[in-house]
Amino acid sequence: MARALLQVVLNAVALLITAYLVPGVEYAGGIGMLLLAGLVFGLLNLLIKPIVTVLSLPAIVLTLGLFFLVINGAMLWLAAGLVPGLEVTGCFPAILGGLVLAVFNWIVRAFERK
DSSP, rough: OOOHHHHHHHHHHHHHHHHSSSTTTEESHHHHHHHHHHHHHHHHHHTTTTHHHHTTTHHHHTTTTTTTHHHHHHHHHHHHSSSSSEEEHHHHHHHHHHHHHHOOOOOHHOOOOO
16 A cells, blocks of 8 residues: 555656656646646556557567657556646657656666665
């Protein structure tokens, strides 16, 4: 339970950083909206992303893994469609935002204890 709550908070922080760094990714609201967006983004990554990844395996192999950026962008775009107050204004901001989210998660996981 504590791990799930920590993941929601980390997703919210990642979305805040993404909105700050990437033009075209914006949020309106406070911490509650960010936590809701972090929850939705985490659920999408848990439930939808594995299915999309399996269906996209040929594209992932052909691009040597770069298609993961498109998948991350699609998850961000889908989260923006589901959460009022989170907005992604195009495909390029979604992909760049997905890259920022992936780098943030990579850094967090590097400091995680096994």
